[in-house]
Amino acid sequence: MKLTRSEVAKHGTRQSCWVAIHGSVYDVTEFLESHPGGPHVILGRAGKDATEAFDSVHDRELLGQTLPASAWRGTMDAESLSESNNSNMPSTFERSKASPPPLTSLINLHDFEQIAERYLSPNAWAYYTSGAEDEISKRRNAKAFQKVALRPRILRKILAVDASTTILGTRSSLPVYMSPVGIAKLAHSDGECALAAAAGKEGVIQVLANGSSYPIERVMNARTEPDQALFFQLYVNRDIKKSEEMVRRAEAAGASAIWITVDSPVVGKREMDERLNLQVQGNDGSGQGVAKTLASSISPFIDWDILSWLRRLTQLPVVIKGIQCVEDAVLAYRNGVQGIVLSNHGGRSQDTAQPPLLTLLEIRRYAPFLIDSPMQIFVDGGIRRGTDVLKAVALGATAVGLGRPLLYALSSGYGEQGVRRALEILRREIESNMVFLGINVLLYGLGAIGSFYAFILTRGEKVRLTVVARSNYESVKSNGILLDSQNHGQHRFHPYQALQSADEITTPFDYVVCAHKAIDQATVASRLQPAINDKTTIVIIQNGVGNEEPFRKEFPQSSIITCVTWVGATQTSPGVIKHTKSEDMQIGLFPNPLIDESLEKARLDTFAALLQQGRTKFQVLDDMQRQRWEKVVWNAAWNPLTTLTLLDTQSWLHSSADATPLTRQLMREVIDVGKRCGVPLEYTLIDELMRKINSGPGIGSSMLTDYRNSRPMEVDVILGFPARKARKLGVETPILDMIYALIRAVDGRVRASL
Numbered sequence: 001m002k003l004t005r006s007e008v009a010k011h012g013t014r015q016s017c018w019v020a021i022h023g024s025v026y027d028v029t030e031f032l033e034s035h036p037g038g039p040h041v042i043l044g045r046a047g048k049d050a051t052e053a054f055d056s057v058h059d060r061e062l063l064g065q066t067l068p069a070s071a072w073r074g075t076m077d078a079e080s081l082s083e084s085n086n087s088n089m090p091s092t093f094e095r096s097k098a099s100p101p102p103l104t105s106l107i108n109l110h111d112f113e114q115i116a117e118r119y120l121s122p123n124a125w126a127y128y129t130s131g132a133e134d135e136i137s138k139r140r141n142a143k144a145f146q147k148v149a150l151r152p153r154i155l156r157k158i159l160a161v162d163a164s165t166t167i168l169g170t171r172s173s174l175p176v177y178m179s180p181v182g183i184a185k186l187a188h189s190d191g192e193c194a195l196a197a198a199a200g201k202e203g204v205i206q207v208l209a210n211g212s213s214y215p216i217e218r219v220m221n222a223r224t225e226p227d228q229a230l231f232f233q234l235y236v237n238r239d240i241k242k243s244e245e246m247v248r249r250a251e252a253a254g255a256s257a258i259w260i261t262v263d264s265p266v267v268g269k270r271e272m273d274e275r276l277n278l279q280v281q282g283n284d285g286s287g288q289g290v291a292k293t294l295a296s297s298i299s300p301f302i303d304w305d306i307l308s309w310l311r312r313l314t315q316l317p318v319v320i321k322g323i324q325c326v327e328d329a330v331l332a333y334r335n336g337v338q339g340i341v342l343s344n345h346g347g348r349s350q351d352t353a354q355p356p357l358l359t360l361l362e363i364r365r366y367a368p369f370l371i372d373s374p375m376q377i378f379v380d381g382g383i384r385r386g387t388d389v390l391k392a393v394a395l396g397a398t399a400v401g402l403g404r405p406l407l408y409a410l411s412s413g414y415g416e417q418g419v420r421r422a423l424e425i426l427r428r429e430i431e432s433n434m435v436f437l438g439i440n441v442l443l444y445g446l447g448a449i450g451s452f453y454a455f456i457l458t459r460g461e462k463v464r465l466t467v468v469a470r471s472n473y474e475s476v477k478s479n480g481i482l483l484d485s486q487n488h489g490q491h492r493f494h495p496y497q498a499l500q501s502a503d504e505i506t507t508p509f510d511y512v513v514c515a516h517k518a519i520d521q522a523t524v525a526s527r528l529q530p531a532i533n534d535k536t537t538i539v540i541i542q543n544g545v546g547n548e549e550p551f552r553k554e555f556p557q558s559s560i561i562t563c564v565t566w567v568g569a570t571q572t573s574p575g576v577i578k579h580t581k582s583e584d585m586q587i588g589l590f591p592n593p594l595i596d597e598s599l600e601k602a603r604l605d606t607f608a609a610l611l612q613q614g615r616t617k618f619q620v621l622d623d624m625q626r627q628r629w630e631k632v633v634w635n636a637a638w639n640p641l642t643t644l645t646l647l648d649t650q651s652w653l654h655s656s657a658d659a660t661p662l663t664r665q666l667m668r669e670v671i672d673v674g675k676r677c678g679v680p681l682e683y684t685l686i687d688e689l690m691r692k693i694n695s696g697p698g699i700g701s702s703m704l705t706d707y708r709n710s711r712p713m714e715v716d717v718i719l720g721f722p723a724r725k726a727r728k729l730g731v732e733t734p735i736l737d738m739i740y741a742l743i744r745a746v747d748g749r750v751r752a753s754l
């Protein structure tokens, strides 16, 4: 049915309220009270064309989803429409006449804000930018970051940095995500869909606001890949059924987590927003501001029990957004949520609420167990620079959220490209500032080999090296380490920090180098828990095979670099190391299928660069298991044979005509097992190893040294692992089994005497 403007205008009251949207006329009288923004928003357009006001915040699809078919009253002709469009509402998209500057001319996030102020409509600008009351929290959020200083290290040649992280199990290319922000359509007609596309292309995660302009299904369609993660933010509605429906819908649409916002039981008094809306709405007296009208449906009556309600509804990870003091962070942890956001809603809720960065410091001081616990900590509010991001992460946050900056980047007609440019700027700031800050390395096990590599790592002056020194702690702490090397000369050096035990470790490291004796690997792995998170690369410099498995089991999200070393060094007294000419190492990845290949490669390259700067000899190899097994063929022979006989290698080989054949047979059996494990070993290796041992004077072995010093021996990784594999795979290894049994008896005797 065709309607005229005067016919529609007759229905301009609360009792009978019609509006025209995109040429269709709807009777919204029944719907008035359930409008999330309150009835007066619609009443302001009652009896008129409301297309522009509707479009500025909603997607057209919403009409079909919200109004029953019976609400349709007919169509309004084009002439009538144009007459009725002379509204006194300012256009949401009323923009500065000149075109906005090219994106390439914007070089930081502040630039985006300045341009947005010129191009956003006044009411959109007021809604986005306003903070509560005197806006003290809003200003202090940013200031808190400025007050924390960084401690750069100098002269560090760092070839690669890796800013990626894992947020609630999903990889993110930066420790940055998109905070939920209501009605992004005020900034650009593509609103949250543009944010989704930009997030996908930049490899970051979007948290979609409960009050988004586009329904979740539309936003999911705007993603760039089907497995691009999206988190859904929930405000609990006064009508809990609506929230139930919302959670179910978000889950069905494919959201990967629910972020429940709890910092706005009432909406903050945002005066810029209110003042502007008073002017706009004139005499109707409401003048509430966009935020208040939108948020009038949020329930002020929820408490911690809401988590049980949510748990009953969904298995998705739950994050509480809006934690503002350490006490509530601890309560959230006890309630078993997967994450918390330290946030005061960008200074939009309670003015003078403390900055989120201060809450993070409170947590470090009063509840440090929350840092790197299974509950991830996020921070938002006032983050505008790469250095802000790094400070939050260095202090224990997994990632930070950006609210206003991405809305500003979306506006001024820039859309998706603007958001990508803003993230690209931030990425560059983060990465370049990471270079200033250097690499934190922990070296566990400061024996002869560990001390040698401690020297190599500190030499390039690009590493902050912490060592865990046990028996030689006192000497290392007071005098540092003295290395007397035939290749490198004599050096006394001091690591940045020496710890006496793994119990003193409090923060995670970029690299954890394990150079301890491979005894009780599983126990060591679990003791190193505080030093390792999913950004840590574990470097194993040990003899043996199967050494990586206990670490992979304990830290499934970490990269492992596995190394075989040929360094001849001994510790002649605590902290004093003698190094011969023998020096070589093969390094390579123990690939982790859960981690992106290029990321693992970058981690390997960075460690290789550290070795290079330390001027030690090494090669990066693809197939490290072959290297490990080749060395274990050597070690499985000489270590137990010298220890059981208390002879050096030459004395053993010349002790009887049976010695050489028995040694060769032992090596052969280890090769048999390795081959059955899929490692491409050759039997010619035996001749090679025999030639090598016969070309020099007789030598002892590390196992013999351990035995002589009454120390436990590396029996398991050298003989136990191959012997167990042989049994499991049905390989006949009679000599290996016998030697393994004998050496275990000797090791048992040593351990019993300790």
Ligand SMILES: Cc1cc2nc3c(=O)[nH]c(=O)nc-3n(C[C@H](O)[C@H](O)[C@H](O)COP(=O)(O)O)c2cc1C
Binding pocket: 127, 128, 129, 141, 179, 180, 181, 182, 209, 210, 211, 233, 261, 321, 343, 344, 345, 346, 347, 348, 380, 381, 382, 383, 401, 402, 403, 404, 405, 407
């Ligand atoms: C315009 C605007 C709308 C927002 N809407 C929501 C929302 O719907 N849900 C929510 O949890 N937080 C919302 N926030 C808060 C942000 O998620 C975030 O906590 C805050 O913006 C961070 O501060 P920043 O803007 O300084 O980065 C909003 C913030 C702004 C500026």
